[in-house]
Amino acid sequence: MRMRVVIIFIIIFFILLLSRIYYLSIKSNVYYEEMAQQNAIKTQFLAPVRGEISDANGKLLATNDLGFSISIKPYLSLRKSSYALLQHEIEELTNTFKDLNATVLYRTYKKNDSYYNQDYVEVVDFIDYATMIPHFSRLNLRENIRIKPAVKRQYPYKALASHIIGYVGKVSLNDISENEIAKLTNYIGKSGVELYYNEVLQGEKGVRQVKVNALNQELGELFYKQANSKDIQLSIDIELQEYLAKLFSDNAGTAIVMNLEDGSILAAGSFPEYDLNPFVTGISVAEWKKLSNSLDHPFTNKLVNGLYPPGSVVKMGVGLSFMGQENINASTQFFCSGSIELGGRNFRCWNRAGHKQVDLKSAIKGSCDVYFYEAGLRVGIDQISSMMSRIGFGVKTGVDLPNEFVGTVPSREWKMLKFNQPWYQGETLNTSIGQGNFLVTPMQVAKYTAAIAKGVEITPTLLKSIDNNLTQSKQKEEIFNVFEKSQLPLIRQAMYEVANEQGGTAYRYYKDLPLTVAAKTGTAQVVGFSQAEKQRIKEEDFKYYLRSHAWITSYAPYQNPKYVVTVLVEHGGRSLSAGPISAKIYEKLIEMGYLQRKN
Structure with a gap:
């Protein structure tokens, strides 16, 4: 019996041993062969x-x-x-x-x-x-x-x-x-x-x-x-880009030239600019501090990250929101004495002497604030903010630049969410002339101007091709209803008068230009400075940095719009510097063959 147990044990032992030998020599061969290949092959x-x-x-x-x-x-x-x-x-x-x-x-x-x-x-x-x-x-x-x-x-x-x-x-x-x-x-x-x-x-x-x-x-x-x-x-033309930089010289601001056929950007500058090459290997601490501490913010891409009150350049869109509302139409007039009183406070027009009787077209032509105060009170903020959002403010433009800001279109809902406070009529007045909490980017203003000129939403873009394969332009979107489209000729006519008739706020800039331009000027008040910036401003420079920003946005030719030109000069006063820059850009476009002289 004992011998039988020993024999069975020996037989089981040899069976297990043979099984292991079989596994190692036959079954595991593929696995170890792959391992050997991996050890021998370097990727x-x-x-x-x-x-x-x-x-x-x-x-x-x-x-x-x-x-x-x-x-x-x-x-x-x-x-x-x-x-x-x-x-x-x-x-x-x-x-x-x-x-x-x-x-x-x-x-x-x-x-x-x-x-x-x-x-x-x-x-x-x-x-x-x-x-x-x-x-x-x-x-x-x-x-x-x-x-x-x-x-x-x-x-x-x-x-x-x-x-x-x-x-x-x-x-x-x-x-x-x-x-x-x-x-x-x-x-x-x-x-x-x-x-x-x-x-x-x-x-x-x-x-x-x-x-x-x-x-x-x-x-x-x-x-x-x-x-x-x-x-x-x-899509940018570096020769035109260089010309923009020369026009701005040491001034701060932005300029955008946009093609109205496909939204391609011909030139766009945020000034001041900075040399890109040191950033490849690492910029010095001294140069970094110099650029970072500049009050003109050279690191900020003001095209899409600069937020400014738009001032009067939004009056075309605001005026469009008035049409057909609360018994207001194109012929409705308001009297401008130079200011209106609301809640014990005077809201002034830029023209202290007043514009007398004005309708929408003459209010845009002369940039009358009182017209927009009166009509804004009658229509209300809800209609104004709805229109401003629909025509491109408070949302991204879709331009192919990173980290685009959306800005702010003030409204009852916005104020309640942000401050948990009710809306006041005085805020409606400020919003109606593009001031107060209304904040936009220059790219939004250019896109909005394109919408006014062509009657559709046009997305700005910088990319022309990838490996010589042309990119398709984004589809133009309808943003105006039938009634609003019927009012656009009036808005465009008003912009024509701004640039081409005496009394128009941009007449002096374009009167000698061999091209018919439609335009709108604007002045944006400087809201204030951060505590850190205040400490860096020299006392003798305070007056300059408190000056308003100057806007001008335009398109040409008037009858067959091809290009939008939008210019913002920081601390430029009442468009005294933005207007001449805009006119010189059009002269350059003619010189370079992008636009033709009028007969």
Whole structure:
């Protein structure tokens, strides 16, 4: 019996042993073969070269300089025996390239050196081609140094169109976690179209698979897929853009030239501008503080992030909201004595002597505030705010720039949500002339002007093509009802009189222009300053920074509208500077062949 148990035990033992041998030698063969292949095959992801940006005529606005990066063999900082070797290599680099700093190179290396990293550690991300070539052969022969081709983003026009183009900067940890391409390139779009179209410009990574031995030496290439990226072309004309910058000189503000056929932006500037190139590798602390502390806010893209009271440039839209409401029509008149009294307070017209009897057309022509006070009280804020929201204020324009602001269209609901307070009639008066809490962006004013000129909503856009494939313009949307469309000719006629008849607030700017323009001027009061800004303003400059902003928005030709020109000059007073700038832009459009002289 005992022998029988022993024999059975031995038989079971050998069965288990044979089963294990069978599993390891036969069943697990595929698994271990795959593991062996993975150990023998090394996959490298290749960084794409960022796509270029050009203007409408093919002039390069953002390109890539060719150069080299320098890396040092890993593990040299982790062992005492190799520390001297690391110092020697860094000394060799700093003696060769005098601009390099040994302390910075060591810190960069130490930060990225790790037992888990088998790749050479990059210590210099870019040295230009001409500087490297005389030393390339000597350095490339050094065992512990590796030199690889590299590119650096370059902006040939420096500050010109800086808020449109934007810039790239070094990636953050958050960028890397959300964007695998950024991990390879170490750069990502930070502002402007560089950010908005980052996914297009950064391209797609390439792949290279090689066979390596146990010493990580390459034995042969198994697979290769090239990295690729796409170029984009913008609708802006850099020659016209440069002209806008010259017109503004040292002044702050914005200017927008927009095509009414498809919404393409021919030129758009936010002033002052700033040189984009230092941001690629990192701007100095001194320069950053200088730009950050400027009271003209050069970092703010005022086209879509600047919020201003629109002043009288919204009177066409406000006037349109009056039509057909509370017994008001185009011929309804109000008497302007220079002010009206409400609740013990005088609300003044800009013309202290008054405009006498005015209807809607003459009120727009002479920019009479009292007409809009009286009609606004009769119609009420609900109708005004509804119309303003429908024609593009308080919402994004849809332009292809990042982080666009929506501004504020005051209303009962808005005030209750924001302040938990009721609406007062005095606020209706302020809103009806584009003051008070009414805030807009210059891009919204340009889009709204386009809607008045063409009778439909037109979305502004900067993109012309991707890799020479033209982009389709966005469909024009109907925003006016049948009655409102029937009133638009009257509004346009009023804008014509603003620019072409004596008594029109823009007549002096356009009277000698060989082109028929329709326009509207506006003055926006400066609301105030933050405490930090007050501390930075010199006493002698307070008077200047308290001056009102000057608006003028227009389109031409009057009979067959082709372009909108919207100009805002910060602290420009009563349109004394915005008007001449607008007129000179039209002269330039004629000179460049975009518009024809009238016969």
